[in-house]
Amino acid sequence: xxxxxxxxxxxxxxxxxxxxxxxxxxxxxxxxxxxxxxxxxxxxxxxxxxxxxxxxxxxxxxxxxxxxxxxxxxxxxxxxxxxxxxxxxxxxxxxxxxxxxxxxxxxxxxxxxxxxxxxxxxxxxxxxxxxxxxxxxxxxxxxxxxxxxxxxxxxxxxxxxxxxxxxxxxxxxxxxxxxxxxxxxxxxxxxxxxxxxxxxxxxxxxxxxxxxxxxxxxxxxxxxxxxxxxxxxxxxxxxxxxxxxxxxxxxxxxxxxxxxxxxxxxxxxxxxxxxxxxxxxxxxxxxxxxxxxxxxxxxxxxxxxxxxxxxxxxxxxxxxxxxxxxxxxxxxxxxxxxxxxxxxxxxxxxxxxxxxxxxxxxxxxxxxxxxxxxxxxxxxxxxxxxxxxxxxxxxxxxxxxxxxxxxxxxxxxxxxxxxxxxxxxxxxxxxxxxxxxxxxxxxxxxxxxxxxxxxxxxxxxxxxxxxxxxxxxxxxxxxxxxxxxxxxxxxxxxxxxxxxxxxxxxxxxxxxxxxxxxxxxxxxxxxxxxxxxxxxxxxxxxxxxxxxxxxxxxxxxxxxxxxxxxxxxxxxxxxxxxxxxxxxxxxxxxxxxxxxxxxxxxxxxxxxxxxxxxxxxxxxxxxxxxxxxxxxxx
Numbered sequence: 001x002x003x004x005x006x007x008x009x010x011x012x013x014x015x016x017x018x019x020x021x022x023x024x025x026x027x028x029x030x031x032x033x034x035x036x037x038x039x040x041x042x043x044x045x046x047x048x049x050x051x052x053x054x055x056x057x058x059x060x061x062x063x064x065x066x067x068x069x070x071x072x073x074x075x076x077x078x079x080x081x082x083x084x085x086x087x088x089x090x091x092x093x094x095x096x097x098x099x100x101x102x103x104x105x106x107x108x109x110x111x112x113x114x115x116x117x118x119x120x121x122x123x124x125x126x127x128x129x130x131x132x133x134x135x136x137x138x139x140x141x142x143x144x145x146x147x148x149x150x151x152x153x154x155x156x157x158x159x160x161x162x163x164x165x166x167x168x169x170x171x172x173x174x175x176x177x178x179x180x181x182x183x184x185x186x187x188x189x190x191x192x193x194x195x196x197x198x199x200x201x202x203x204x205x206x207x208x209x210x211x212x213x214x215x216x217x218x219x220x221x222x223x224x225x226x227x228x229x230x231x232x233x234x235x236x237x238x239x240x241x242x243x244x245x246x247x248x249x250x251x252x253x254x255x256x257x258x259x260x261x262x263x264x265x266x267x268x269x270x271x272x273x274x275x276x277x278x279x280x281x282x283x284x285x286x287x288x289x290x291x292x293x294x295x296x297x298x299x300x301x302x303x304x305x306x307x308x309x310x311x312x313x314x315x316x317x318x319x320x321x322x323x324x325x326x327x328x329x330x331x332x333x334x335x336x337x338x339x340x341x342x343x344x345x346x347x348x349x350x351x352x353x354x355x356x357x358x359x360x361x362x363x364x365x366x367x368x369x370x371x372x373x374x375x376x377x378x379x380x381x382x383x384x385x386x387x388x389x390x391x392x393x394x395x396x397x398x399x400x401x402x403x404x405x406x407x408x409x410x411x412x413x414x415x416x417x418x419x420x421x422x423x424x425x426x427x428x429x430x431x432x433x434x435x436x437x438x439x440x441x442x443x444x445x446x447x448x449x450x451x452x453x454x455x456x457x458x459x460x461x462x463x464x465x466x467x468x469x470x471x472x473x474x475x476x477x478x479x480x481x482x483x484x485x486x487x488x489x490x491x492x493x494x495x496x497x498x499x500x501x502x503x504x505x506x507x508x509x510x511x512x513x514x515x516x517x518x519x520x521x522x523x524x525x526x527x528x529x530x531x532x533x534x535x536x537x538x539x540x541x542x543x544x545x546x547x548x549x550x551x552x553x554x555x556x557x558x559x560x561x562x563x564x565x566x567x568x569x570x571x572x573x574x575x576x577x578x579x580x581x582x583x584x585x586x587x588x589x590x591x592x593x594x595x596x597x598x599x600x601x602x603x604x605x606x607x608x609x610x611x612x613x614x615x616x617x618x619x620x621x622x623x624x625x626x627x628x629x630x631x632x633x634x
Contacts, residue, residue, distance in 0.1 A: 001549045003079045010085075017080035025072060027522045030466050032068040034476075034518070035511035036061050037462040041454035042507065048246050049444045049500055056504060106547055109594065113543055116595040117536065123599040130592060131481040137488040138449075143411030144497035145441035146244055148404075149573045150217040152209075153241035154224075156202030157194070157252040159288070160234045162387055163296035164198040165352070172234040173200045179227050180204060185213045185220050196292065196387050202236065208570070217241075218406075225286075237288050239403060243571055246440040251401035252288040255410070256435040257417055260395040263429060268293050270430050271398040277424060278400060283408040283416045291398045292387035299380040300357075307376045311366035317376065320362055325351055354381070399435065409497040410441050444500060451503075455510050456480065471608045472525070476517035478600040479593040483513040486588025487581040496577045505581030512557055512582075513589045517597050519546040524601060535605040539598045550594070558586045 003020035007013055039057035042050075091099070116123045158176060160169050173191045180189050180202070188205040206220060207213045215223070217240035228236050237252040259274060261267035271291050279287045300321070302314050322328055324346045331342035350356050357379050361370040390397050404413055414434065421432050434442055456477065463473035487506050488498070496502060523542035527533045533541065564579025 001552060003076065004083060005548075007083060007085055013083055013085070014080045016083075017076040020079075021072070021076040023526070024522075026466075027518055028068065028071050030463065030518050030522070031515045032064050033466065034459050034462050034514060035064055037458040038455045038507060038511040040458045041451060045447070045451070048244075048440050049447075052500065053504065053507075060508075102548070102551075105551075106544070109547055110544060112595060113540065113598065116599060117540065117602075120599050120602065123596055124603060126592075127478065127481070127596040127600060130485055130596070134481045134484040134488070137485060137492070138498075141488050141492055142409030142497040143441075143445055143448075144409045144499040145437055145444065146242065147496070147499050147501060147573045147577055148218065148240065149242050149571050151241045151243060151571050152206045152217070154204040154206065154217055154221060154238050155241055156204065156236050156238040157288075158191075158200040158202060158234055158236050159252065160198040162198055162292055162294045162384075164233070166193065166197045167348070168233070169193065169198055169200060172231060173202075175231050176202065176228055176234065176236055179231070180224060183220065183224060183227070185215055198292075198387070202238075204238075209568070235288075237286050237401075239286075243574060246437045251290065251399055251436070253286045253401040253403045255403070255413070255438040256399050256401050257432060257438065258392055258397050258399045258435050259430060259432050260392050260397045261427075261430045262395055264389070264396045266427060266430065267396050267398060270426055271400075273424065274421060274426070274432070275400055277420050278402065278417060281413075281416045281420060283405055283413040284402040285405045286403040287400065288402070289398060289400050290388075290390060293389075294384045295387045296381065297383055297385035298357075299383060301378040301380070303376055303378065310362075310364040310371050310376075312362055312364060312371065312376065316362060317373070320360060320373065324356070324360055407495075410438065411445065411497065414438060414442065448498075448503060452506070452510075455507055459510065459514065467521075467525075471604045472521050475521055475597065475601045475604055476514050478597055479513045479517045479589055480510055482592035482596070483509045483585035483589035487585035489588070490580050490584025491577065494580050496580060499577055501574060502577035502581045505578040506585070508578075509582060509585040509589075513585065513593065515553060516550050516589070516593045519550055520597055521601065536602055539601045543594065543598055547594075550590075554586055554590045558583055561586070 002024050003013075003016045006016035006020050011019070039053075039061055042053040042057040044050075045053055158169075158173060160172060164172075170193070173193075177189060177191045180186055185206050186204055187207045190203045192201050194200045204220075204224075206217060221238045221240065224238065225236070239254040242254075257278075259267060259271055261270070268291075271289065275287065275289050275291075278284055300317075302317055304314065307314065307317065323344050326345070328344050329341050330344045333340045333342065345351070346356070346360075350359065353359075357377065358372060358374040360373040362373060362376070363369070364371050390399065402413070404410060417432075417434075426432075433439070460473045460477060463476055464470060467473060484506065487502070487509060491498065491502055520539065520542045523546055524535070524538040527538035527541055528535065531538075561579045561582035564575050565583050567576060567579070
């Protein structure tokens with residue numbers, strides 16, 4: 001653009017290429033190096049968020065390096081060879097139409113810039129208000145980790161009562177499968193038994209959106225939840241499959257909150273209370289627990305004296321019970337095509353009969369008579385037992401899992417859970433902690449302010465080294481608050497929370513939007529040094545001269561972000577906040593920085609001059625005065 005501007009002024013292409021590239025060479029270096037500086041803190045991050053940022057930072061940094069090399073070498077050469085002078089009357093109608101439109105836009109900008117410079121205090125107040133709004137919006141916007149995606153896959157966890165048998169659970173799973181298969185958006189599904197008798201797993205594949213599916217995965221989940229609710233004796237918990245899952249712990253729903261306690265009895269008492277309290281929170285949905293401590297049990301106590309009177313040993317009683325209900329393999333038959341296991345057990349109907357122990361008989365080795373088992377043992381079925389006991393860090397643990405309610409952010413849910421447990425007055429030995437995705441969210445949320453601050457400091461240091469000034473980097477960084485306000489406002493308007501992906505967009509904005517300030521400041525400094533202009537006239541001239549490239553670069557970046565913002569493919573929800581943040585930040589910052597940056601430049605120059613005068617005034621009394629010359633001799 002700068003080379004073409006000189007060619008339009010009548011300069012030869014080769015001379016224009018040399019002069020134009022020389023004028024903006026330092027500008028290109030400043031923009032590129034400061035953009036790379038934004039990603040320096042990202043390279044030092046750890047955890048899952050650090051790995052995501054690291055890949056992104058390395059990719060962008062290498063691309064910037066190649067672009068810088070091409071811009072300083074190949075581009076000027078191509079301009080000198082292929083750009084030819086064209087008289088205004090040789091342009092076509094389309095060119096003249098857009099040129100007239102841009103000239104009208106430039107005239108409007110000139111009038112607006114003069115108004116902003118005439119009302120410096122009002123313009124500066126707008127900048128300060130923008131800075132305050134950035135902080136306020138960052139505090140107010142809901143925080144999240146990764147956007148909820150629709151990948152076309154739903155995983156389900158079916159759970160029945162803890163005293164359910166395997167056959168009963170299988171029948172219920174088939175009932176669920178029949179209902180799931182009738183949904184119009186389900187393309188395929190599968191069910192299988194779980195780790196315990198009363199659980200099962202469901203996998204659901206949805207039809208692609210290209211084939212007419214209009215409902216999202218979350219909408220299908222809500223629809224299926226209502227459809228399977230009439231099935232008695234089983235609960236089905238579902239969650240939409242995500243491209244990025246943190247942690248290897250499987251749970252009934254998407255997010256996990258784990259309670260641990262060294263005292264198992266205390267944990268068994270408090271886990272149901274916490275579960276009941278969390279189910280009351282409006283931010284949560286599908287709250288479930290993996291606690292399996294209520295299974296029906298039969299405690300068999302052997303009357304050893306009576307058994308000994310019949311010559312029956314406890315081992316024989318144990319073997320009899322194992323033969324009846326232990327599903328013991330007693331033989332195996334082989335054929336040419338298959339093998340068959342022979343299982344010894346009583347009939348299934350008797351296994352479910354509470355009077356089973358009264359219908360089993362043992363043969364006395366002393367008398368040879370059949371002795372009823374019920375006369376030798378005492379059966380206690382009043383107590384319950386554990387199907388499984390989970391552990392975390394060698395301590396008994398209960399994991400409460402949950403999904404987010406519609407419209408709720410993960411940050412709101414995390415805060416509500418922490419507040420709820422704190423208000424319950426639980427013992428200090430009962431500790432709660434988030435696991436998996438929720439745990440990673442907590443760590444990323446704690447580092448977000450430091451990450452943004454470190455990126456800004458890195459940019460300031462690099463710009464300070466490039467310009468050898470403390471003041472000019474501040475002028476350039478004054479473009480950032482408006483970008484933050486625009487990004488946060490459009491995210492909130494679009495119903496998005498501040499996720500890791502949106503944070504990547506904001507970090508990228510820090511590197512992008514400061515180019516406006518760099519273009520203005522570079523040409524203003526050049527005008528002050530080469531033409532001897534005052535700061536006010538220099539920044540005014542720089543704004544008008546660099547208005548076209550500022551608009552060009554901003555619009556190119558804005559249109560590049562539109563595919564991310566408007567994408568509708570499978571899993572596009574993960575990338576969409578990045579596009580929204582980029583587009584919103586660029587639009588708002590473009591409208592603001594064209595007017596606020598010149599005023600900030602003027603005020604910071606005045607502050608710099610005032611500090612310089614104060615230093616000279618403080619230095620002056622300290623300078624030694626020369627002694628008076630001696631009077632001449634008479």
